Amino acid sequence: MGLSLKEVLADDTFRKAAPLVRAGADSVEQTQVRWIHSSEVMDIAPLLSGGELLLAGGQSLASATPEERGRYIKALAGRGIAALAVETGGVLKTMPQDLIAEAEAAGLPLIELTRVAPFVEMAEAINSLMVGQSVELMRRADLLSQQLASALAEGAGLKQLLEILAMVLPAQVSVYDRTGELLERAELPAAPEADGGAAALDFDIALRGGVAASLRLQPPDGHDPAWYQTAGTRSAGILALALQQRLAPSLTDVAGTELLRSVASGVQGIRLVQLCKAAGMDPGAAFVALVAQPEASVSRWAPVEQAIRKNVRKVVVYVQQSDLVAVAALPAEATQAAKAELVRRLADSMGGQPVIVAVGPVGNGISQAARSLAEARLTISLSPVGLYEGAVLDADDFAIERLAFKEPDGAAARQLVRELVGEIVDYDALKGSRLLETLAAWLASGCNTAQTARTLFLERQSLHSRLDRIFGMIGGDPRGTERLAGLHLAVRLARYLDQQ
Structure with missing residues (x-):
């Protein structure tokens, strides 16, 4: 159970800091705060999971460039x-106008x-209140679970079970x-009240290593x-028990689940x-493995599985709490092109799901699926933060x-870095600049200046x-020279x- 942002700002501890809403005023009343956290770290976003009210003293923002604040x-x-x-x-005398504009454009209340601002006092007061509310929520949920379990046992x-849920909720x-x-569906006793109500919530109902159904x-x-x-x-867990007989798996489904377990454990x-063969696929076909891992707390895997x-x-798809794995068969001809198209379509289908998906290299035959799976997992571990x-x-x-x-000995790689971009690395370390990041983005764009500017949120100039x-540090513009590949x-x- 959370508090609305409006309720938090009205609390006595927050009123001491004389808060003013500078952006996102329209959403203050309906925005729910799950927790309060304070940090001056500019790269804090990957460590957050959503719903936090973030408190910042302004020191980092004061020294940041408009692009970094953006x-x-x-x-x-x-x-x-x-x-x-x-x-x-304090250090940040006034709220930067560029920060206000970016927050308004992003729909983020600022x-x-x-x-x-007494950050410790503010966080303790509000977080303690929300912890107490969470304990009460868990108590109510326990009572509901007991009621459903008793009904199932009888x-x-x-x-x-759905009728009990509809009445109690x-x-x-x-x-x-x-x-x-x-x-199945169960209506409220006063069904019209549910029409046009709050946004619907969906939950996975997992059975036998897969998402068998969804609760709405x-x-x-x-x-x-x-x-x-x-x-x-x-x-959802209790409803899964009620669905076991109704959604009995086919032999193909069972074989698919066992196939993925075998691939994951290295069976050959x-x-x-x-x-x-039992899962309906040719063992000699070309295969790629896919891994999806949560970027934050994931409550649903069904949309990810449906997209795949x-x-x-x-x-074949296998869902676990920590990740989702899949093995897909590709056409025998133009296999690499088919894989590239799969990656593109998946990117179009994910729709901002809170996961990161990696597609492993193509393997010839099902015996290569384990390697593809291992390389997909490695790709996620090596991917950039954020x-x-x-x-x-x-x-x-990520080849x-x-x-x-x-490579057990990274000496050769480090020497190559020193030879070609060592001056840039040293300059960034000394000045706190981001020249290496800029060069990386420019090279990744195919030396497209306009695209690089958009990627880095920079003005062209x-x-x-x-x-x-x-x-000036690498010996001139590398375009049209043999140095380009080595620099990349x-x-x-x-x-x-x-990152090591």
């Missing part, structure tokens, strides 16, 4: 935090704390199979969404071939980093100024080595 706001908004509150009057079916409650077909709760307007989130999560030989099944004709939600990575794009990871300085390799290796 990236900061975009990253926070992308993580779905509730709001950013910044103290002014609060100016115009007096000295022989209640899916319809009866209250809500319109529906269960759909994984194709989206309605299986449609609360009446004005009810606390935190209660429905907690109740839905708890109820005739057993793997038999499972592949939509874009691959022959695929990727956007729903990012789809191609292991082929350099994957090779460097497997600022980018040209950076590139002129970079060219060195920049990629430098980024990887910097």
